[in-house]
Amino acid sequence: GEDVEQSLFLSVREGDSSVINCTYTDSSSTYLYWYKQEPGAGLQLLTYIFSNMDMKQDQRLTVLLNKKDKHLSLRIADTQTGDSAIYFCAEHPRGGGADGLTFGKGTHLIIQP
Amino acid sequence: NAGVTQTPKFRVLKTGQSMTLLCAQDMNHEYMYWYRQDPGMGLRLIHYSVGEGTTAKGEVPDGYNVSRLKKQNFLLGLESAAPSQTSVYFCASRRGQPTNEKLFFGSGTQLSVL
Numbered sequence: 001g002e003d004v005e006q007s008l009f010l011s012v013r014e015g016d017s018s019v020i021n022c023t024y025t026d027s028s029s030t031y032l033y034w035y036k037q038e039p040g041a042g043l044q045l046l047t048y049i050f051s052n053m054d055m056k057q058d059q060r061l062t063v064l065l066n067k068k069d070k071h072l073s074l075r076i077a078d079t080q081t082g083d084s085a086i087y088f089c090a091e092h093p094r095g096g097g098a099d100g101l102t103f104g105k106g107t108h109l110i111i112q113p
Numbered sequence: 114n115a116g117v118t119q120t121p122k123f124r125v126l127k128t129g130q131s132m133t134l135l136c137a138q139d140m141n142h143e144y145m146y147w148y149r150q151d152p153g154m155g156l157r158l159i160h161y162s163v164g165e166g167t168t169a170k171g172e173v174p175d176g177y178n179v180s181r182l183k184k185q186n187f188l189l190g191l192e193s194a195a196p197s198q199t200s201v202y203f204c205a206s207r208r209g210q211p212t213n214e215k216l217f218f219g220s221g222t223q224l225s226v227l
Binding site: 042 | 117153154155156203205215216218219220221
């Protein structure tokens with residue numbers, strides 16, 4: 001079955017770049033997503049990438065997709081304290097139903113001053 | 114524009130008690146979802162609905178029931194609460210297809226079952 005894997009924690013210094021990695025198993029996934037969850041809040045969509053793309057950039061965010069290795073990454077440039085959150089990778093497999101999204105367990109991004 | 118609103122935000126139950134969590138969205142979305150979030154487990158889908166009057170089981174439906182009598186509301190019921198149902202519950206909605214339509218999440222309900 002589908003599974004999305006992420007490391008549970010990432011610690012970076014303020015001002016450095018953060019790179020959060022994710023691997024997925026369904027090669028037919030059409031869309032891949034990054035959601036952000038701040039403390040005490042629900043998830044918010046950060047960005048997504050269509051499976052025929054290799055890269056997508058949006059201000060400080062860069063998403064890289066390696067379809068051969070089924071690897072997705074989210075790079076946050078110039079990491080700020082406000083970036084401290086849990087980041088979820090999610091995939092939408094081609095055969096997915098009305099929901100279809102399979103979430104990873106989330107990566108806690110910890111910012112060191 | 115409130116988006117997705119969940120009530121209550123916090124609740125403590127005793128084992129065996131029942132309760133209903135309410136999710137309301139004001140975006141005229143067709144699809145609505147209930148997830149639970151547990152430490153180290155990520156988000157798991159409990160039930161979902163693709164329109165008024167419809168419901169379907171997700172990954173972990175046991176012990177829960179849902180109803181979608183009105184398009185804007187999606188109710189999650191626990192008939193006989195168990196400690197294993199201690200979790201944070203999130204409701205989400207989506208306009209529908211295509212698949213890049215994003216999910217909008219509520220702010221969550223923290224439920225403790227003693």
